[in-house]
Amino acid sequence: MELSHENQLLLETTKRFVEEEIIPHEELVDQLGEVPEEIGRQIETKSKEIGLFAANLPEEVGGGGLDYAGQMLIEREFGKTSHALHAWAARPTEILLAGTEAQKEKYLYPCVSGEKRELFGLTEPEAGSDIMSMKSNARRDGDDWILNGSKHFISGPVMPDFAIVFAQTGVDETKRGPRKRVTAFLVDVGTKGFDIAIGAKCVSYRGYHTFRLNFSDVRLGPDQILGEEGKGLELAGQWLGMGRIWIGASCCGKAERMFDLSSDWAANRKQFGQQIGKFQSTSFKLADMAIEMRAAELMVQDAVMRADNEQMTDSDAAMVKVYCSEMLNRVADNTVQIFGGMGLMEEMPIQRLWRDSRLERIWDGTSEIQRHIISRAILRPLGA
Ligand SMILES: Cc1cc2nc3c(=O)[nH]c(=O)nc-3n(C[C@H](O)[C@H](O)[C@H](O)COP(=O)(O)OP(=O)(O)OC[C@H]3O[C@@H](n4cnc5c(N)ncnc54)[C@H](O)[C@@H]3O)c2cc1C
Helix, strand or coil: CCCCHHHHHHHHHHHHHHHHHHHHHHHHHHHHCCCCHHHHHHHHHHHHHCCCCCCCCCHHHCCCCCCHHHHHHHHHHHCCCCHHHHCCCCCCCHHHHHCCHHHHHHHHHHHHHCCCCEEEECCECCECCCHHHCCCEEEEECCEEEEEEEEEEEEECCCCCEEEEEEEEEEEEECCEEEEEEEEEEEECCCCCEEEEECCCCCCCCCCEEEEEEEEEEEECHHHEECCCCEHHHHHHHHHHHHHHHHHHHHHHHHHHHHHHHHHHHHHCEECCEEHHHCHHHHHHHHHHHHHHHHHHHHHHHHHHHHHCCCCCHHHHHHHHHHHHHHHHHHHHHHHHHHHHHHHCCCCCHHHHHHHHHHCCCCCCCHHHHHHHHHHHHHHHHCC
């Protein structure tokens, strides 16, 4: 993909930022299982200075106004490193753009300036892939809504100021039977009945927190609905599609980092009197990695072009997510194999990149769910 002059500069700036401001802290954060506040703040400040903070949002709302190609470049570079760290250079959820002017004042603009942080709360303990089985619900009480239920695995770098929470607000009769109406609510941390705590620790991206959210008779005004009542999933869907492309880009970045480490090791580590790269079982691994990485890059670039032309489908996004995340896991496994025992030693970054890679096949919809989306797009038009 030919880069514009602006995107070429953006790429160089982001590379430098990752190398100088993020990578040096990776090992410490992995060991501590958290990002020391001063390091997080430093990343936040620096990313604001160089225009990477909220770069995904349009200039009209104070964001960086990056086009899709620009966003792809930063996600690819950030993918090389720890999510716990680069998340401090926030990319606030685009669905906040769907808010009213008053909601933008209260939630969106403070996220763009870094005064507030949000969480995106869809997943529940009993409703992961099967999101329509969600139990969180809100019932009307006069003009207000009363929210009950819980969420888990809702992730972010720091304790947030508010959460975008998806809850059932009724049932629609459709041709295919009853279907839950799902609505997105903006819920401030500190609201009576809303409890939030750091949840289980994840071995991927240590230091990137998952939160547990509990709602017990939380009273919400009508002005706390984001978008339209009953249209929450459509709203979430608009954001999830591009999110899957950004995961694809990030997988390409991480794969490149591991490939570079593997090639270097294969060219220098000697056994039986020669470099291990001279053994075909090693060199062919590198060749396979290179082929798959090229294919993944092209898929991401193709999806970005489709998105630019407003032609990207859910199936396109699912293909990128499943292929790039699985490519990354094959690259990660081959990298550990090429490094042998050293690949599993804590003093090397390989084991951490391998652990981090594993999550990519799970969050934002598992590989199985992506295949479900793709296969439905193939078979539904044929009546199957
Ligand atoms: C670190 C982390 C951060 C996260 N951040 C967020 C966040 O910020 N916000 C948010 O809302 N969620 C978040 N999630 C949740 C994430 O999106 C879910 O974990 C994911 O969608 C899978 O749900 P589950 O874990 O409940 O697995 P399950 O749905 O229980 O799936 C278990 C297994 O069954 C398979 N399976 C399920 N249904 C089918 C089917 N129909 N066909 C074939 N196989 C199937 C799955 O593919 C998987 O292999 C996060 C998760 C993690 C681990």
